[in-house]
Amino acid sequence: MTIKEKERKIEELKLKINELKLMESNEKIDFTDQIKELDTKIKDMEKRIVNEMTPWDRVLVSREQKRPSSLEYINEIFDDFIEFHGDRYFGDDKAIVGGLASINGMNVTVVGEQKGTDTKDNIYRNFGMPTPEGYRKALRLMQQAEKFNRPIVTFVDTPGAFCGVAAEERGQGEAIAKNLMEMAGLKVPVLTFITGEGGSGGALALAVSNKIYMLENSIYGVLSPEGFASILWKDGTKAQEAADVMKITANDLLSLKVIDGIIEEPVGGAHKDFIKVAGRIKEVILRELKELQLQSQEELLDHRYARFRAFGEFE
Amino acid sequence: MQIGELFKKNLKYIELSAKAGEDREERVDSELPSIPDNLFIKCPSCGEKLYTEEVIENLNSCNYCDHNFRIGNVNRLMIIADEDSFEEMDKNMTSVNTLDYPGYLEKIQGYQKSSGITEAIVTGTCTIDGVKVVIGVMDSNFMMGSMGSVVGEKVTRAIEKATQEKLPLIIFTASGGARMQEGIISLMQMAKTSSAIKRFSDAGGLYISVITDPTTGGVTASFAMLGDIIVGEKGALIGFAGKRVIEQTIKQKLPEGFQTVEFLQEHGFIDTIVARKDMKKLLSRILILHQEVEDDN
Numbered sequence A: 001m002t003i004k005e006k007e008r009k010i011e012e013l014k015l016k017i018n019e020l021k022l023m024e025s026n027e028k029i030d031f032t033d034q035i036k037e038l039d040t041k042i043k044d045m046e047k048r049i050v051n052e053m054t055p056w057d058r059v060l061v062s063r064e065q066k067r068p069s070s071l072e073y074i075n076e077i078f079d080d081f082i083e084f085h086g087d088r089y090f091g092d093d094k095a096i097v098g099g100l101a102s103i104n105g106m107n108v109t110v111v112g113e114q115k116g117t118d119t120k121d122n123i124y125r126n127f128g129m130p131t132p133e134g135y136r137k138a139l140r141l142m143q144q145a146e147k148f149n150r151p152i153v154t155f156v157d158t159p160g161a162f163c164g165v166a167a168e169e170r171g172q173g174e175a176i177a178k179n180l181m182e183m184a185g186l187k188v189p190v191l192t193f194i195t196g197e198g199g200s201g202g203a204l205a206l207a208v209s210n211k212i213y214m215l216e217n218s219i220y221g222v223l224s225p226e227g228f229a230s231i232l233w234k235d236g237t238k239a240q241e242a243a244d245v246m247k248i249t250a251n252d253l254l255s256l257k258v259i260d261g262i263i264e265e266p267v268g269g270a271h272k273d274f275i276k277v278a279g280r281i282k283e284v285i286l287r288e289l290k291e292l293q294l295q296s297q298e299e300l301l302d303h304r305y306a307r308f309r310a311f312g313e314f315e
Numbered sequence B: 001m002q003i004g005e006l007f008k009k010n011l012k013y014i015e016l017s018a019k020a021g022e023d024r025e026e027r028v029d030s031e032l033p034s035i036p037d038n039l040f041i042k043c044p045s046c047g048e049k050l051y052t053e054e055v056i057e058n059l060n061s062c063n064y065c066d067h068n069f070r071i072g073n074v075n076r077l078m079i080i081a082d083e084d085s086f087e088e089m090d091k092n093m094t095s096v097n098t099l100d101y102p103g104y105l106e107k108i109q110g111y112q113k114s115s116g117i118t119e120a121i122v123t124g125t126c127t128i129d130g131v132k133v134v135i136g137v138m139d140s141n142f143m144m145g146s147m148g149s150v151v152g153e154k155v156t157r158a159i160e161k162a163t164q165e166k167l168p169l170i171i172f173t174a175s176g177g178a179r180m181q182e183g184i185i186s187l188m189q190m191a192k193t194s195s196a197i198k199r200f201s202d203a204g205g206l207y208i209s210v211i212t213d214p215t216t217g218g219v220t221a222s223f224a225m226l227g228d229i230i231v232g233e234k235g236a237l238i239g240f241a242g243k244r245v246i247e248q249t250i251k252q253k254l255p256e257g258f259q260t261v262e263f264l265q266e267h268g269f270i271d272t273i274v275a276r277k278d279m280k281k282l283l284s285r286i287l288i289l290h291q292e293v294e295d296d297n
């Protein structure tokens, strides 16, 4: 049974339980045992879905059209979010959103990569693939946060930085590089959540952070599995096998110390219970910001430097 | 071995770049030629027929149009560093297979044999017309110059040395991008090197990045584009995404000259472009213009 099939089966069982409960109250028959049995079946099946998820299954969940977007999280988690636009040089990239917000009385700057919520919106958002303007907007807002001594929270969800003629002409490489360099020097806490796809340099450009968390079914890699398969094996259709060897799941990345923690999702993915997932993210933000704000500027900078300095094995 | 010795040894026999199209597994899509083992070659840029020996004497570039054939890092250092001045850092650092990618170490060993170098970059110190610098030279003969842990670490150590010893830093880039076999760890090298450059820059250090053919992907999106001064070697390919990827995205052929240093200079991202034979002089002039003038008071 595929995951989708199992999910359908679970829905069927849930319906059956509801029917039984209805019959119980209407006809005064006791179905307690039957309901219990069905409940166990559901729990069992849910457990199997979670345990049997392959890296490729998670790739698919991370790209799910219904997966909550950055703006949905931002609006749910923060109070009084005001979106600000533009890089002050060229334009306003729709694949990156950002602005000012507060959370439990604390002012923060939030920045996130934004995918569309339907096909039309996806075209408007360029499928969450930022252009150089997007990265420059993000940097502008982050440096503004630094000026006013606000912590920064970023949300990563992109297949990758946009690969097009205009992006090259306007310095996609330079824009990403500049973000990496300048984020390393931000004198305020930076906290990142990878909520969907963490596609390569396009994701990293918002993630040179003190702490990085991933949703359970999000991915983060040097390239998409399709791209990896086509470069290394000259066969883009071997994406599933690529996903298996690339170590792109939250668990893999936690053990490689690329991330600091994993946020649990409901069975089937974050979209099954968005409010719950947003609540969990909010808890982490409150806890982490409380801790990070105890650190001096120097400690924050040293911590961030040491974190990235440590990556790499060699002889 | 000192580069000076290599220089003498190699004067007659200059190692030539890997043939285009070989081992093209990394992200570079350009069809750039290298010198075949013939008496004559045709310049791919101006079409002139050239004596191979003359090309070699002319620093591996065309006598007519200054077209640059790709060169390895030994040759590059011979051209740029003062004789006998190069002292290599981290000479024997090699990769480990962090992600257990099948066949990775065998592949590394293969490249070490075929290219005669241990990794895709050499770093060290040298003088350029008497001015001491920290220098890094990437080499696309080694796994297309891809950046994994070793490249990232050597670059970072070079930057940190330049920071500590208050020396100017020069990096010649040539890379197909991230080392895929090291997955996310290769991506992290972009953040690592860029963070080190931030500290170097804040400490007032001068960083000259020199873009040579080809520079793409994760190296473009990190230290290649972070120079205080970004110099292009004439005709070099520089870009973020590979040509093929862009063509697939926009579904049309890209124009001639797209993603060259000339193209990016036109768009405002390259300070100056020079022919290979003028590179050392240019670097030396920039270095001298950064030396502190003695105060008479």
Ligand SMILES: [Zn+2]
Pocket: B043, B044, B045, B046, B047, B048, B062, B063, B064, B065, B066, B067
């Ligand atoms: Zn020519």
